[in-house]
Amino acid sequence: GENVEQHPSTLSVQEGDSAVIKCTYSDSASNYFPWYKQELGKGPQLIIDIRSNVGEKKDQRIAVTLNKTAKHFSLHITETQPEDSAVYFCAASRSGGGADGLTFGKGTHLIIQP
Amino acid sequence: KAGVTQTPRYLIKTRGQQVTLSCSPISGHRSVSWYQQTPGQGLQFLFEYFSETQRNKGNFPGRFSGRQFSNSRSEMNVSTLELGDSALYLCASSLGSGGQGEQFFGPGTRLTVL
Numbered sequence: 001g002e003n004v005e006q007h008p009s010t011l012s013v014q015e016g017d018s019a020v021i022k023c024t025y026s027d028s029a030s031n032y033f034p035w036y037k038q039e040l041g042k043g044p045q046l047i048i049d050i051r052s053n054v055g056e057k058k059d060q061r062i063a064v065t066l067n068k069t070a071k072h073f074s075l076h077i078t079e080t081q082p083e084d085s086a087v088y089f090c091a092a093s094r095s096g097g098g099a100d101g102l103t104f105g106k107g108t109h110l111i112i113q114p
Numbered sequence: 115k116a117g118v119t120q121t122p123r124y125l126i127k128t129r130g131q132q133v134t135l136s137c138s139p140i141s142g143h144r145s146v147s148w149y150q151q152t153p154g155q156g157l158q159f160l161f162e163y164f165s166e167t168q169r170n171k172g173n174f175p176g177r178f179s180g181r182q183f184s185n186s187r188s189e190m191n192v193s194t195l196e197l198g199d200s201a202l203y204l205c206a207s208s209l210g211s212g213g214q215g216e217q218f219f220g221p222g223t224r225l226t227v228l
Contacts, residue, residue, distance in 0.1 A: 001173075034216065043118070043204050043219035044157070089157060101147055101159030101172060102217065 002027040004092050006105025014113050019080055021108045023090035024072040030092040033066060033073045034102070038087045047088075048075070077110075085112045116141065118207050118220035126226045132193040135223045139186050139207030145169075146188040147217060148180060151202040163188050164210070192225075200227045 003026040031052040036044035050057045050064045066073040091102040119138045148160040159172035163182035180190045206217035
């Protein structure tokens with residue numbers, strides 16, 4: 001089955017700086033890669049996703065890049081703000097997040113230092 | 115549009131008991147997936163239901179079961195509870211199955227087994 005590795009497990013950055021979280025996956029058939037943000041006491045919230053026919057996608061301060069050859073994808077957050085503090089999960093799926101479920105990384109605790 | 119709702123939010127049970135958790139998807143969504151979240155194992159896929167049929171199942175014992183009703187609401191049942199079943203149980207809904215939509219998560223049910 002699919003295996004997703006996520007690094008780092010904890011990331012502390014100064015407010016205003018950029019944060020980068022990296023994930024690798026094992027199943028070359030995976031074609032959908034979402035990123036979720038989870039705040040304390042809440043369920044994961046989808047913040048951005050990318051499909052395998054695209055190399056990069058941006059949404060305001062958030063961007064995701066995908067390298068299919070190397071089987072890795074990354075989340076980039078620019079101009080970090082205190083509200084960005086949360087746990088971030090990457091995930092991968094063969095079927096766009098549907099029938100075979102999402103395989104998640106272990107999560108990155110992002111801490112924004114004031 | 116209302117989000118995914120899960121009931122109850124918190125539950126305390128003792129070993130050997132059984133439990134039923136409920137999930138109401140976003141209106142119009144026909145797919146419901148269930149995930150278990152623990153500090154040690156992270157987020158793990160349990161199963162997915164689409165149009166009242168289980169489409170796929172993760173690597174969990176038969177004590178974990180579910181069903182989906184004609185209005186797309188889903189229930190998850192865990193029988194003969196074990197201490198290791200203590201976790202946050204999350205459900206996620208999507209418009210379709212097999213790559214037809216992103217998954218949106220509910221707030222989860224926190225199950226504690228004593």
